[in-house]
Amino acid sequence: xxxxxxxxxTVRKALETDGWTxxxxxxxxxxxxxxxxxxxxxxxxxxxxxxxxxxxxxxxxFVGNSIMSELEKAVGQYTLYxxxxxxxxxxxxxxxxxxxxxxxxxxxxxxxxxIQEDLGMKLLVYNPTTKLIELxxx
Amino acid sequence: xxxxxxxxxTVRKALETDGWTxxxxxxxxxxxxxxxxxxxxxxxxxxxxxxxxxxxxxxxxFVGNSIMSELEKAVGQYTLYxxxxxxxxxxxxxxxxxxxxxxxxxxxxxxxxxIQEDLGMKLLVYNPTTKLIELxxx
Numbered sequence: 130x131x132x133x134x135x136x137x138x139t140v141r142k143a144l145e146t147d148g149w150t151x152x153x154x155x156x157x158x159x160x161x162x163x164x165x166x167x168x169x170x171x172x173x174x175x176x177x178x179x180x181x182x183x184x185x186x187x188x189x190x191f192v193g194n195s196i197m198s199e200l201e202k203a204v205g206q207y208t209l210y211x212x213x214x215x216x217x218x219x220x221x222x223x224x225x226x227x228x229x230x231x232x233x234x235x236x237x238x239x240x241x242x243x244i245q246e247d248l249g250m251k252l253l254v255y256n257p258t259t260k261l262i263e264l265x266x267x
Numbered sequence: 268x269x270x271x272x273x274x275x276x277t278v279r280k281a282l283e284t285d286g287w288t289x290x291x292x293x294x295x296x297x298x299x300x301x302x303x304x305x306x307x308x309x310x311x312x313x314x315x316x317x318x319x320x321x322x323x324x325x326x327x328x329f330v331g332n333s334i335m336s337e338l339e340k341a342v343g344q345y346t347l348y349x350x351x352x353x354x355x356x357x358x359x360x361x362x363x364x365x366x367x368x369x370x371x372x373x374x375x376x377x378x379x380x381x382i383q384e385d386l387g388m389k390l391l392v393y394n395p396t397t398k399l400i401e402l403x404x405x
Contacts, residue, residue: 201340
């Protein structure tokens with residue numbers, strides 16, 4: 130199994146452990162005349178207001194290519210998926226899932242704040258060893 | 268010479284024919300602790316107000332991978348380069364250079380208006396055969 134697929138399964142399991150139900154694998158999103166494929170769609174009942182919360186998750190392994198090349202691809206995918214959700218007036222929240230080591234490296238390089246604050250991207254940090262979600266940003 | 272490099276030279280020549288002076292090949296942009304590399308930096312004296320106009324151009328060939336995969340990468344690069352220019356408060360305008368056939372395909376798929384209007388990306392359409400710039404958007 131390729132590294133990419135291993136991380137996909139890891140994030141799927143991490144979301145399930147966190148109480149999410151996987152509804153789509155992959156999740157199809159329309160854009161213009163095309164279809165885009167986000168890795169996972171999931172939902173969770175929030176007991177506070179008894180409303181379902183919906184998310185779409187694009188999984189990145191940051192294995193192989195340079196971290197900047199992976200980041201460029203991830204930012205492009207996120208931007209197009211988010212635009213599709215906006216056009217559909219969807220209330221589904223979009224998350225980019227990145228492994229702990231990439232999160233540490235991007236933080237050291239002062240890129241996390243740019244991605245999160247300047248570009249408004251939501252992040253989910255997963256630990257490939259424990260198969261758990263470590264952080265939701267924001 | 269790889270297709271990517273051929274198109275790089277094509278756009279360089281097309282800009283020169285259009286009266287631009289190439290100042291950087293590539294143009295380095297800082298982002299956090301990293302450096303990003305945009306394909307070309309150029310300048311032109313606008314006779315109307317005697318002021319120099321500065322641009323940065325990222326060249327895409329749309330040869331090889333699927334058009335959506337290329338587009339994702341291009342949108343990510345553009346988004347990060349633009350953010351670097353914003354942080355620097357630069358007055359350099361950023362353009363994504365795409366060949367005529369990709370422009371036609373993306374227009375047919377109703378993606379050009381999304382890229383240009385929704386995402387605010389500036390495009391430069393070049394003709395790989397005539398080695399001329401056909402369109403500046405906007």
